Amino acid sequence: MNRSNFVPFQSVTFNDGFWKDRYELNKNVSLPNVRLRFEESGRFDALRFNFLKNGREPHIFFDSDVAKWIEAVAYLYEKDAKAMAPHVALCDELIDCMERAQRDDGYLNSAHQQITPHLIFRDRDRHELYCAGHLIEAAIAYHKATGKDQLLRVMEKYCALIERVFLKERSAAFTTPGHEEIELALYKLYRYTGKEQYRNMAEYFLSERGTLERSPGTETRENYNKYSAQDDVDIYHLKEANGHSVRALYFYSGIADMALENGDRTLYENLKKVFEDITQRKMYITGGVGSTRVYEGFTVPYDLPNHTAYTESCAAIAMMYFASRMRRIEKKAVYGELMERVLYNAALSSTSLDGKAFFYENPLEISLPEYNREVAAKESRRERLPITQRLEVFHCSCCPPNINRFFAELGSYIALEEDGGICLEQYISSDIATHCGTLSVREEYATRGTAVISSSDYTARTLSLRIPAWSTGVTATLDGKTISIDVTDGYAVIPVEKVFTLSLDFSIAPTFVAADPRVRADAGRVALCYGPLVYCLEGIDNGAYLNELSISLDAVKTARLEKDFHGLLSITLPAHRDKESTTLYIPATNAERSPVNAKFIPYFAFANRQETDLLVWVRKA
């Protein structure tokens, strides 16, 4: 088993273009805006242990919301201390409050301490260990970034309590948390501190899950279902993805950490089955997952309804966590392909182009006339469809600060140090400082399908490249000379010198993609893709009732690409629109259609101009 490492974001500097803009937008707009909304909504006051100031009771997730935001500040601080200075001041204040509020025994949770002390370690679904996990991650990031150890000390003290209550005394009412997360945090803490007890704790929470018919602490839950929180099977018998998508993916990521640390091949083989179950049966083309809002999770194979897609932004991020860990274990292109799919689509769509607002759900189809279709039901009883517009904050606002921290460490997903050289997984314009020298990547990957990789101090003999699955042919020039590229299992290994310039052209072109026809929602339909990007139709460009449109496969031959709003590339294709009739049902031979142009925009950019219809999967003419 492999144990490669991604080059950490600290060693990566975005130097140009699309992803640099996104990174800066997250730093300069998204993160400050989340701060404003969190201040308004009482999240910081809750962590100041002074929730009465604004009269809003702390929500059971508040600690995690703030922790993710602190973690984001820490990551951004490492690359731009000046910009983060005012935020670091707030972090310091909050950390002071937390330290003062921490109980003598180490316990720390703003909701339980202020509102529900009688429920401490009594209810697995009240997110105590989830909050603890995020605070641990924040503590590590903050210590690493600022050198300040206050929060780290607080959290290690809390961990000692958790270890005592859960592993030694076993006095908690439950064994495993309802929402996974602490497992990942504990592995991080183990790696950061080298202390074995954290690894043991992580292993404990992972190994206990699914070993009992009914998980302790759920006895009185009427709505308990063992699949929902991954209680259905233990880690040694795992083979399919089940339940709440974020919880599940954090669980699988934790198991991947365990496989990495222990070199346990069985765990990895099980995770491969899970990964395949997700990516070949339960994943939207955008890389989003979660086919139902009922439990925000995975359903049955090929059940991927578009207009009720749940596809939570946090689940997209969790897919990145899972896939990147799997990639560390084995050099397989499917992981990088998945990460590219998520990055350019499900993850990007989470944030508005102005950086201020966020999607919780990321639907793949919006048909506005059907919103509130159940006119004769009271609003609370109506079918809930995904939101059609991004919001700045949610009641359960897990996604926005998760997006903040995710883009803040985006650099950590680009390249690996592996086999004595570098393997480039994502083509993102950046300077990547590694043990074998600095690589410079300049790309117009998602617009022209090109990238130039160069170095002046590369010490390894080869450079490994993931060749995108969408590429229909790679043209490569090494130091001005055309070279042929051998692609084996999705990778090319190029012999290079110390100083080199490698130019790549992946032959990007608009392409229609079909889903396995077992996906009922996509049967007879195609999605327009352009390199890594999924495209979509919006009502604002194409009129209402987008399902009246149909497109023939050869329409891509006459595609017109144009710079559009926000500099995005739109793609216009010849299409047809079915004619509406005055009679509901007519002989099919009488049905008429007219030629129209269909204008597609990148999926991630939908819902940025006004509330309007959306369609990814277009009827094939």
Add this chain to the structure above:
Amino acid sequence: MNRSNFVPFQSVTFNDGFWKDRYELNKNVSLPNVRLRFEESGRFDALRFNFLKNGREPHIFFDSDVAKWIEAVAYLYEKDAKAMAPHVALCDELIDCMERAQRDDGYLNSAHQQITPHLIFRDRDRHELYCAGHLIEAAIAYHKATGKDQLLRVMEKYCALIERVFLKERSAAFTTPGHEEIELALYKLYRYTGKEQYRNMAEYFLSERGTLERSPGTETRENYNKYSAQDDVDIYHLKEANGHSVRALYFYSGIADMALENGDRTLYENLKKVFEDITQRKMYITGGVGSTRVYEGFTVPYDLPNHTAYTESCAAIAMMYFASRMRRIEKKAVYGELMERVLYNAALSSTSLDGKAFFYENPLEISLPEYNREVAAKESRRERLPITQRLEVFHCSCCPPNINRFFAELGSYIALEEDGGICLEQYISSDIATHCGTLSVREEYATRGTAVISSSDYTARTLSLRIPAWSTGVTATLDGKTISIDVTDGYAVIPVEKVFTLSLDFSIAPTFVAADPRVRADAGRVALCYGPLVYCLEGIDNGAYLNELSISLDAVKTARLEKDFHGLLSITLPAHRDKESTTLYIPATNAERSPVNAKFIPYFAFANRQETDLLVWVRKA
């Protein structure tokens, strides 16, 4: 305004073929089977006012369930007293019990009297007047059939109480019932007895509805929505169909009765708008209505999801009530066309081919893998999809006895006495005794598209015929000589002699029908129709994942028609099936398909062999 009358079922005798079989099946299997299930489930004991015998509390609908069954017995008794003898004995027993149980003030309701006397006339949604209405209809039918006036007396006494409480004292907590029905019953009672007060009462309940911002008796209902029970608008401002489909259609039928009795053109014009709203925007191709289970009703225009279709059997029957009343007011082919659509599809599908079991919902698509797709939710929280198999009885078993009484008076929907002659609306093999002589109809309408109409004593000069909209050309022979048929607004008026034989061939052929493309669920799809019948695909004939199939429009040219199970005509067409792939998403140009045969069966016959997938709207290749 017209005021034509349908020839009543008493004057119609099914003489042969498909509909005679259906009529006999209802009489000999369905009705006795409903009796067994009602006895088992305590419905009769509730009406015996002895529910403790089986320990099951009477449901608030029980009186109406039993009333509909008694009404069916009465109708069938008129044509076959012998077969009904044992059922009449039970009816007599139940009527005795009801008479004994009736309160001195006239009140009669098995649930309220035995369980909830404190709620008498306090809660509009507890179906008191709905039950009363059905008992009135049963009383009329029973008196007409048997000459026994006991139940009629009981119900007239009850009506006197209702008149006093609702119209005179206005002491009830509500003005209009949550579920319409009594309006129709009161018009029937008015017509049967000639007593004006019943007409006044009907007018009162119709006219009061929708006149207040919030209907009395709903003040404390958290889930109240004025559209749900047609409280949104008064009868003089009606223009669209809203809310619970059965309630709405009973309401519109009641208004049509009022228009008929009062000759009120405004009411009729409003109803025409409603009729068009339903048939051109809110009706499935089967004639079924109800696009959501949340309130079992109409939603917004073009919202006709197939796999969550509610399309209650009772709503199909209610469509017949509404359309037949509209037809009495005006000779327009749309009414007869709608009745034909409902009869051959939504109404017929309600009952299993063996006559024993019934659908409550009648879905248009079943994809079995998606049933219980929400594996990680407790069963009670999972998405409820329509039932896939007919049942013999339901907890809320309104449909089975409604189906019993509907088929028992099927003869009442075939022909009208109009303009001094006969107008044949439906081609159903039967002998029709009228004021202008007896017509004999022999048809193979739904298999060969033919009918022969003859008489030996016809006294009118012309015979009016509704020419089906699906006919692409009529060949007619009158007494052996070919005649040409002039169709004006859907009708042909044929000059005939006293003795005549008219043979008609409507050129039946398999035809694909398309929906208005605003119907998202049907976009790019076609339904196979054959004359009046909608056809469908089942998994048992065509394998799972029916959405993998696609058909080109010219496939009908090579259709193969064959006698199949239960003697039904199946239609086999060349089609294609998309190939399943090992990868979830593939370039569309790599997608493959294989030629297959697609075997269609009549929609009404689906789910008669085993639980299996269903598809009406097939992808157009």
